[in-house]
Amino acid sequence: MTCAALPAELAAALTRKSHGLSLSDAASRAGAMSQTYRSGGGSTAIRSEADALAYALARMPATYAAVAACLDALAAQRPGFAPQTLLDCGAGPGTASWAAAERFDTLLSFALLDANAALRALALDLMQGSARLAAPAYGHGDALALLAKADPAELVIASYMINELSETQRNVFADLAWAKTTDTLLIVEPGTPAGYARILALRARLITQGAQVAAPCPHDNGCPLSAPDWCHFTQRLPRSRAHQHLKGAELAYEDEKFSYVALTRAAVAPRPARVLAQPVTTKIAVTAKLCTAAGLDIAVAPRRNKPDYARFRKLDWGDTV
Secondary structure (H helix, E strand, O other): OOEOOOOHHHHHHHHHHOOOOOHHHHHHHHHHHHHHHHOOOHHHHOOOHHHHHHHHHHHHHHHHHHHHHHHHHHHHHOOOOOOOEEEEEOOOOOHHHHHHHHHOOOOOEEEEEEOOHHHHHHHHHHHOOOOOOOOOEEEEOOHHHHHHHOOOEEEEEEEOOHHHOOHHHHHHHHHHHHHHEEEEEEEEEEOOHHHHHHHHHHHHHHHOOOOEEEEOOOOOOOOOOOOOOOOOEEEEEEOOHHHHHHHOOOOOEEEEEEEEEEEEOOOOOOOOOEEOOOOEEOOOEEEEEEEEOOEEEEEEEEOOOHHHHHHHHOOOOOOEO
């Protein structure tokens, strides 16, 4: 599994901002914010510059890795997609915008929206030295109100955002976000059963409005998985020493679990099957759980079939077949 690191420009900006920072204080703040998020408080726990920086140091690497993985999957399915405009909803410190700028060098316009003043200030500070993100339009205020007034964009992203909305608000957001999307809408959520459920509900709602799934699903039908299983993916990212300290972790890497859906107005080519879990390799065979256009399939490549066995041994969770 490859590691997805922050772009050098962003990593350098975070290092600059954290010069002289007490890692113990930042770890304490990050822990308190994480607890607030888990209890449903969302970004309301981030009230100051120090809070915003602690949050960014603790969470930006994983959020970036997840969004980057989703954009990679989208680009693989739609190699000709070359958006020029981005609308980043619930942008926070600007993580998704950085990921989109790295993936699509065609992007010329970046519009960000968020209700948290501390995160907005940090995002603008981090972007100051960027050649491409130095002057984004960053709206501050109620997410739904800002979205209603926003200009349409070819690529609209909401990463780790809809979990902070009520069910009624999520429905309003889905409709507004889709109305502002001229090409593709990407929604990324934590890779938990609850995050997956939110993705499924939004996916189903927008398919009735004409959306097609570009990734990760190979179809627009209902999800073939049944509880307690759920659709999610994992992306490995490297941890710096500071990141390890903030997370109270010993390993030099982290595996971020996420669920997502990319919905598009464009024509979608036939979509390949998707690997839904890490394939199991033995001396006898490689077994992979696949989501296919026809539904769930457990594919087995026996060792005696050398071409298939060799091909399946290279498969990772989230790959297409």
